Amino acid sequence: MMRLALAGARAIVDMSYARHFLDFQGSAIPRAMQKLVVTRLSPNFREAVTLRRDCPVPLPGDGDLLVRNRFVGINASDINYSAGRYDTSVKIPFDVGFEGVGEVVALGLSASAKFTVGQAVAYMAPGSFAEYTVVPARMATPVTSVKPEYLTLLVSGTTAYISLKELGGLSEGKKVLVTAAAGGTGQFAVQLAKKAKCHVIGTCSSDEKSAFLKSLGCDRPINYNAEQVGAILQQEYPQGVDVVYESVGGAMFDVAVKALATKGRVIVIGFVSGYQTPTGLSPVNAGTLPATLLRKSASIQGFFLNHYLPKYGAAMDHLLKMYASGELVCEVDLGHLSAEGRFTGLESVFRAVDYMYMRKNTGKIVVELPHSGNSKL
Numbered sequence: 464m465m466r467l468a469l470a471g472a473r474a475i476v477d478m479s480y481a482r483h484f485l486d487f488q489g490s491a492i493p494r495a496m497q498k499l500v501v502t503r504l505s506p507n508f509r510e511a512v513t514l515r516r517d518c519p520v521p522l523p524g525d526g527d528l529l530v531r532n533r534f535v536g537i538n539a540s541d542i543n544y545s546a547g548r549y550d551t552s553v554k555i556p557f558d559v560g561f562e563g564v565g566e567v568v569a570l571g572l573s574a575s576a577k578f579t580v581g582q583a584v585a586y587m588a589p590g591s592f593a594e595y596t597v598v599p600a601r602m603a604t605p606v607t608s609v610k611p612e613y614l615t616l617l618v619s620g621t622t623a624y625i626s627l628k629e630l631g632g633l634s635e636g637k638k639v640l641v642t643a644a645a646g647g648t649g650q651f652a653v654q655l656a657k658k659a660k661c662h663v664i665g666t667c668s669s670d671e672k673s674a675f676l677k678s679l680g681c682d683r684p685i686n687y688n689a690e691q692v693g694a695i696l697q698q699e700y701p702q703g704v705d706v707v708y709e710s711v712g713g714a715m716f717d718v719a720v721k722a723l724a725t726k727g728r729v730i731v732i733g734f735v736s737g738y739q740t741p742t743g744l745s746p747v748n749a750g751t752l753p754a755t756l757l758r759k760s761a762s763i764q765g766f767f768l769n770h771y772l773p774k775y776g777a778a779m780d781h782l783l784k785m786y787a788s789g790e791l792v793c794e795v796d797l798g799h800l801s802a803e804g805r806f807t808g809l810e811s812v813f814r815a816v817d818y819m820y821m822r823k824n825t826g827k828i829v830v831e832l833p834h835s836g837n838s839k840l
Contacts, residue, residue: 492531492568496520497809498593500556504547506739508816511545512559514809521597522569528578528586528598529569535591536562536614537815537828538647539710542738560592560812562617564609565832574600585613587775592812594832604779612786612793615647615827618768620793621778622732623651626766627659627708629774630730635660637705640696640722642715644681645672647827648732650794652708653679658790664704666692666715668822675825679792696722703727703759712736713745720748720755720763729763739820794826806830 495517505511523529538561543549545559564585567578578584578600586603590596606613627633639656643649644665656663657680665681667673673684683699685692696704696718703724709716712734719729737745756762768775785791798806798815801823806815807830815828 492520492529492595494520496594498590499559499809499812501545501547501559502556504545504555506542506546506741506743508542508545509813512813513556518593520595523571523574523597525571526573526600527571528567528574528584528600528603530563530565530584530586530596530598530603531568531834532563532565532591532594532596532832533609533834534564534611534614535560535812535830535832536617536619536647537812537819537830538562538618539733539735539738539819541816542820543743546738546743548743558590558593560590560596562587562614563591563596563598564606564611564613565596566609568595570600578603578605583607583609585617587617592809594809604783606783611795611797611829611831613783614829615651615793615795616779616782616786619647619827620651620782620791621775622648622766622768623655623708624778624782625768625771625774626730626732627652627655627706628778629771630728630764630766631656631706631708632728633659633661633706637661638700638703638724639663639706639708640704640719641665641681641708642711642719643667643735644684645675645825646710647824648710649708650679650792650826653681654791656706656708657681661706664696664700666711672825675794693718693721706730708732710735713747716745717748720752720761723755723759723761725759725761727759727761729761731763731765735820796824796826796828797831798828807833 497516498518499512500515501511502513567582583606584603585606586598588598588602639661641649641652644653645667653663653665663681664683665676666685666687673686676684685695704722705724705727707719707729709719709731710733713736801818815830819828
C-alpha cells in the first residue's frame with residue numbers, strides 16, 4: 464500500500480508523477496474533476512448552480528484531507544446556501560454541498576497523525592458536491608466502510624440529537640410532535656424522543672411514510688394529505704403537546720404553536736416550506752404569537768448546528784455507537800422510486816433537490832458518485 468503525504472501545498476511525490484497525485488493503490492488521481500458551483504444567487508437551485516467538468520483537483524493543506532467522494536448528502540438548506548442566505552460575505556462563484564463519505568487519497572503532514580491514505584471517512588465541510596473535496600481533518604470522522612448510512616448522521620442526525628438534548632427537555636411521558644417526521648432529520652427526532660420514553664406524534668405526506676414512522680416507534684403518525692393535523696391534535700391531545708421539533712414553517716408552524724401545552728416549547732430547526740421563495744420565508748401568524756406564548760408560558764427557540772460545533776464530535780460518536788449496535792435506523796433514499804431512477808453522478812443532484820422539495824423522500828436523500836471504469840478502487 465502506498466502512502467502519500469502533503470505538506471502545505473507541496474506534494475511529496477516521486478518526480479515521475481509530478482503532474483499527478485497517486486491514490487493508495489497506485490492509480491493516478493486526475494488533474495481535473497467535476498464539481499457543482501454556485502454561479503448566481505437564487506432560491507432556484509437549477510438556476511443558481513452549474514456543473515463544471517474541468518476543475519483542478521485541490522491540494523490539501525497541512526491539516527487537511529483530500530477525500531474522493533463516494534456518496535454526498537442532500538439537505539433542504541442547500542437552497543439557502545445557494546441563495547447566499549447563510550453567509551452574505553461569500554462571493555460567487557463558490558462550491559456547494561455540506562457532507563460526504565469517501566476515501567482519503569492524500570493528506571497533509573499534520574493530518575497524517577490521525578488519518579491514513581485509503582481510510583474511509585465521513586465529513587461535514589463545504590464543497591462536498593464534487594468528485595474530490597479538501598476536508599479539514601477536524602471535521603472528518605473515521606468510519607468502518609464507505610456506506611451511505613453514515614451520511615444520515617453528519618448533519619441530520621447530529622441536528623436532531625444536539626437540539627433535543629440541549630433544548631428539548633425530554634423526559635418520560637412527554638408528548639413530542641415532529642413535523643416532516645419521515646425526512647432526513649425527522650427520522651432521528653422520532654427515534655431519539657422514543658428512546659427518551661416520550662409519546663411521539665409525526666406528520667408526513669403519505670400512507671407509506673406513516674408505515675415507516677410506525678416502524679420507528681412513532682405512536683401517532685399523521686398523513687396531512689388524508690387528515691387535518693390541527694383537528695387531530697385538538698381532538699386527540701386536548702391538553703397540548705410538550706415539545707415540537709419543527710422544520711416546515713408557514714401554516715405548519717402556526718398549527719404547532721396552537722397545539723402547545725402549558726410550558727410547551729417549539730424547537731425551530733428550519734422552515735423548508737419557504738426556502739424556494741425570494742425571501743426564504745412562508746407567512747406565519749406572528750401578530751398573535753406574543754399573546755399565545757404568554758398565555759401558555761410557552762417558548763420558541765431556534766437551533767442552527769454551526770452554533771453547537773463544540774458538541775458535534777461527542778454527538779457523532781454517540782450516534783455512531785447507536786448505529787453500530789443496531790439501536791438506530793438510518794434510512795437512506797437513493798432515488799429508487801424517483802421517475803428517472805437512482806441518483807447517480809453529480810448531474811443527478813439537481814433531480815435529488817427537486818425530489819426533496821416535492822416531498823417524495825423517505826429518510827435522507829443521498830447521491831452516489833461512482834468512480835470511472837479505470838479506477839482501481
